[in-house]
Amino acid sequence: MNYGFLIDMDGVIYRGHEMIPGADRFVNRLRADGIPFLFLTNNSQRTRRDVTTRLVRMGFDIEEKNIYTCAMATAQFLAAQKPAGTAYVIGEGGLLQALHSNGYSIVDHDPDYVVVGEGRTLTFEMFETAVRMINKGAKLIATNMDPNCPTPNGSRPGCGAIVAMLETAAATKAFSVGKPSPVMMRAARKQLGLDTAHTVMIGDTMETDILGGVQMGYTTALVLSGGTRIDDLVHYAYRPDIIVNSIAELDITQLAEVTPAA
Numbered sequence: 001m002n003y004g005f006l007i008d009m010d011g012v013i014y015r016g017h018e019m020i021p022g023a024d025r026f027v028n029r030l031r032a033d034g035i036p037f038l039f040l041t042n043n044s045q046r047t048r049r050d051v052t053t054r055l056v057r058m059g060f061d062i063e064e065k066n067i068y069t070c071a072m073a074t075a076q077f078l079a080a081q082k083p084a085g086t087a088y089v090i091g092e093g094g095l096l097q098a099l100h101s102n103g104y105s106i107v108d109h110d111p112d113y114v115v116v117g118e119g120r121t122l123t124f125e126m127f128e129t130a131v132r133m134i135n136k137g138a139k140l141i142a143t144n145m146d147p148n149c150p151t152p153n154g155s156r157p158g159c160g161a162i163v164a165m166l167e168t169a170a171a172t173k174a175f176s177v178g179k180p181s182p183v184m185m186r187a188a189r190k191q192l193g194l195d196t197a198h199t200v201m202i203g204d205t206m207e208t209d210i211l212g213g214v215q216m217g218y219t220t221a222l223v224l225s226g227g228t229r230i231d232d233l234v235h236y237a238y239r240p241d242i243i244v245n246s247i248a249e250l251d252i253t254q255l256a257e258v259t260p261a262a
Helices: 025-034 048-058 070-081 093-101 124-135 160-170 182-192 206-216 230-235 253-255
Strands: 004-009 037-040 068-069 084-091 113-116 139-142 150-151 154-157 199-203 219-223 243-246
Touching: 004 206, 037 048, 037 182, 048 068, 048 093, 068 070, 068 182, 070 093, 070 113, 070 182, 084 093, 084 124, 113 124, 113 160, 124 139, 124 160, 139 160, 150 206, 182 199, 182 206, 199 206, 206 219
Parallel strands: 004 037, 004 199, 037 068, 084 113, 113 139, 199 219, 219 243
Antiparallel strands: 150 154
């Protein structure tokens, strides 16, 4: 089989702290058959190692190389745009580490970029500082534009909500790197060494996973174990190629009928 998978996480392979039944069997099949895959996440808080540890504790047999975060995509993008640049960061460890690993310095004045991710320890002073920096010429970068983040106790404001406040206050628009941006979707595909026609995106969210896959020309598989219900599809002008109740029901062999032959 000459194709590979980009797989969303929350709502696809787990919900909260619990694995979705059968998700581990799907991953084990990929590993056994030597099919390349990456788990994609729009959460910039955790490092690649942290995400790996969390999934291993749930029962998944994976390695760090199987994880690709929007923080990694953002840092790689900025390093390509302006090597050895500087950033003022509103975010947490995963984003900070990714930027450092890509040659960026974190500063508190005159940065090249203001980079925004998720966070639970944000202050209004940080927002004021960011607005002043943007008004002086720093470019506003969002790791993603998700308006909220799911938690076991309900949703909380996400990166998109934080960015919206900065956009309004500074009268500017952020450049977003995470799903559904082609920046992250393309970088993940290239990391697996795949071409467009043989890349499959599996997700539970139409606005990010499926939209990003459709725009990139990937085969798309929607699972109904997360945030989208079958009745919701009437509201979208695009549709996934495959719809299943959960990833456990996704028949790998059926993709041969959707993806082009070698």
